[in-house]
Amino acid sequence: MPTTRRQFLNLAGGVTVVGAIPIVTLRPLRATPAMLNTAVRNVVGEAQIRTGKVKLDIPPLVENGNTVPMTVTVASPMTADDHVKSIHVFNEKNPQPNIGNFYLNPASGRAQISTRIRLADTQKVIAIARLSDDTFWQVAADVVVTLAACTEEMN
Amino acid sequence: MAALVNVPARAKRGDVIEIRTLTSHIMETGFRHTADGKLVPRDIITGFTCRYNGAEIFRADLFPAIAANPYLSFFTIAKESGKFEFEWIGDNGYSSTASASITVE
Amino acid sequence: MTIWRAIAAAALFATAPALLAGEIPPDARRSGYSFMGPETRTMQDDDTSNPGMLFVLDGEQLWGKQSGSAEKACADCHGDARNSMKGVAARYPAFDKAVGRPVTLDQRINLCRANHQQAAPLPYESRDLLALSAFVAHQSRGVAITAGDDPQVKSFVDQGRDLFMQRKGQLNLACTNCHDDNFDRRLAGAPITQGQPTGYPLYRLEWQTLGSLERRLRSCMSGVRAQAYDYGSPELVALELYLMSRARGLAMETPAVRP
Numbered sequence: 466m467p468t469t470r471r472q473f474l475n476l477a478g479g480v481t482v483v484g485a486i487p488i489v490t491l492r493p494l495r496a497t498p499a500m501l502n503t504a505v506r507n508v509v510g511e512a513q514i515r516t517g518k519v520k521l522d523i524p525p526l527v528e529n530g531n532t533v534p535m536t537v538t539v540a541s542p543m544t545a546d547d548h549v550k551s552i553h554v555f556n557e558k559n560p561q562p563n564i565g566n567f568y569l570n571p572a573s574g575r576a577q578i579s580t581r582i583r584l585a586d587t588q589k590v591i592a593i594a595r596l597s598d599d600t601f602w603q604v605a606a607d608v609v610v611t612l613a614a615c616t617e618e619m620n
Numbered sequence: 621m622a623a624l625v626n627v628p629a630r631a632k633r634g635d636v637i638e639i640r641t642l643t644s645h646i647m648e649t650g651f652r653h654t655a656d657g658k659l660v661p662r663d664i665i666t667g668f669t670c671r672y673n674g675a676e677i678f679r680a681d682l683f684p685a686i687a688a689n690p691y692l693s694f695f696t697i698a699k700e701s702g703k704f705e706f707e708w709i710g711d712n713g714y715s716s717t718a719s720a721s722i723t724v725e
Numbered sequence: 726m727t728i729w730r731a732i733a734a735a736a737l738f739a740t741a742p743a744l745l746a747g748e749i750p751p752d753a754r755r756s757g758y759s760f761m762g763p764e765t766r767t768m769q770d771d772d773t774s775n776p777g778m779l780f781v782l783d784g785e786q787l788w789g790k791q792s793g794s795a796e797k798a799c800a801d802c803h804g805d806a807r808n809s810m811k812g813v814a815a816r817y818p819a820f821d822k823a824v825g826r827p828v829t830l831d832q833r834i835n836l837c838r839a840n841h842q843q844a845a846p847l848p849y850e851s852r853d854l855l856a857l858s859a860f861v862a863h864q865s866r867g868v869a870i871t872a873g874d875d876p877q878v879k880s881f882v883d884q885g886r887d888l889f890m891q892r893k894g895q896l897n898l899a900c901t902n903c904h905d906d907n908f909d910r911r912l913a914g915a916p917i918t919q920g921q922p923t924g925y926p927l928y929r930l931e932w933q934t935l936g937s938l939e940r941r942l943r944s945c946m947s948g949v950r951a952q953a954y955d956y957g958s959p960e961l962v963a964l965e966l967y968l969m970s971r972a973r974g975l976a977m978e979t980p981a982v983r984p
Contacts, residue, residue, distance in 0.1 A: 524764050528915070528984035529930035532687040534764050559685050560651040566681040567694070573678065574636035575695040581687040583649075611914040621852075622782035626773035644779045646933070688933035689776040 501555060504562040505593065508553050509601045514593060519552075519604040521592045530584040530610035537567075539576035539594045539602070549576040551595045558588040584610050621645075625706055627720040631698035639670065639678075640693045643708055643716065649684035665690055665710035673702040698724045749905055749919060754975055757918040757983055760909075765930070769982035777859065777928035777980025780852075780935045784860025787853060793844025799857075802841060806864050814862035815870045815977050818966045820877040827878045827966050830858050831937065832957060849956040855935045859926045862979035870923065870977060873970025885967025888960060894951030900964075915984070920945075922968040924981020935980065938965055 505514075522536040539549045548571045554564040567578045576594070584590070587610050593603045621644035631637050643665070650662025662684065670678040678694045690708075706718045758766065772778050788799045788806055803809040818827040821836070828836065834857050835846040847854035873882045889900045903912075904920035911917065925938040939961050943953035954961040
């Protein structure tokens with residue numbers, strides 16, 4: 466159970482914030498494999514997704530699932546006829562499978578984006594790149610979350 | 621509320637430069653409940669755009685899985701002196717902007 | 726279930742031989758920063774990616790903005806904070822003659838609002854109060870902590886120390902059991918640190934926002950299933966003062982980032 470530490474330490478501060486809404490729990494409606502598949506298909510259509518070209522830098526073990534730094538890099542010359550058009554990031558087990566869509570062009574110079582994401586549980590993160598020739602390339606990474614994000618439980 | 625944008629003040633023509641942005645926003649997921657069981661409505665930034673002298677150079681769609689106070693870093697080629705404009709839009713008519721200038725030689 | 730886990734945690738500390746007993750010698754004092762993973766450190770180190778800096782920027786705005794019926798801004802009396810506020814937070818909580826006891830930085834800011842701006846106090850943990858105290862404390866980043874040196878606050882430091890050593894709550898644990906005797910160990914996967922107050926107000930990933938030292942202490946108290954002291958209560962101020970005196974010589978880090 467990812468909430469173990471919280472259950473006996475309850476270091477959550479939600480209840481102590483003066484004037485804030487005391488948030489109790491999230492009953493994680495989880496994204497199902499079918500939802501993930503639909504979200505991916507919404508982006509790639511019927512195209513084949515190949516493995517390679519894409520690199521996903523994300524810590525394998527995170528201290529807190531609320532703010533996980535992540536960088537996606539695609540091997541591409543970023544020229545007018547050979548560049549990355551977009552990068553799409555998905556997750557397996559948050560309530561919703563999408564994380565972000567990022568649109569690039571030859572003026573980007575380098576096919577790399579970074580952001581910080583929420584991971585409600587130990588799970589897979591998937592990054593898919595669409596190249597200018599409309600081929601799709603993907604990579605997946607496993608992330609172990611020691612504390613579940615989004616749940617701030619009260620005593 | 622504040623936004624932090626980081627663009628190099630100067631660059632050589634043709635350099636690939638990194639742009640970093642951080643903006644204040646709670647990114648309420650819409651999946652949490654209050655003590656009495658009511659759903660806390662979603663309140664997130666849904667879109668981000670960066671323009672360089674008027675032309676869009678980067679755009680992103682954001683979802684509830686983006687952490688509070690969204691951070692984004694991306695690259696562009698320094699082609700001429702001028703201005704970067706940043707725009708964040710979101711739920712409940714949210715909109716905020718920031719800008720930064722660059723000297724390219 | 727929760728209770729079983731709670732008892733398991735208490736048993737851990739009752740049976741495990743303590744590595745250290747009692748207070749941490751000055752040269753062994755370490756900020757919570759040194760216990761963090763590389764990603765969280767990077768987030769704190771780089772001002773352009775430290776989310777706490779968003780609050781510092783908000784505080785800078787408020788510093789120059791008139792408030793209250795006196796129509797004065799902080800800057801009207803204190804000028805450039807980079808000079809006037811440098812090192813101030815490293816001395817807080819500090820003795821206030823008018824009230825006859827130590828006040829926290831948040832309380833000092835509200836005293837200025839009441840006495841000098843004729844403005845209503847800002848609520849604890851409100852964005853504006855956090856932003857102002859983050860902006861003021863940021864001016865002390867890198868300055869060594871000296872709070873508690875003033876002889877007028879000695880009895881309050883002692884009171885805070887007693888509270889730190891006192892077992893509390895359903896788990897019957899004292900702050901010292903975790904933060905003096907068991908730092909460097911892990912509690913359900915997360916490292917226990919020395920509980921040093923160097924970075925406040927700080928951005929906690931768990932909170933997804935900036936929070937005060939008092940918020941942190943209150944969560945540690947609920948953690949051992951004890952009734953948390955109220956914001957601004959003499960007990961909480963004494964604990965805060967003891968923690969600062971216990972961190973003597975460590976550098977301020979505001980705004981720090983913690984998991």
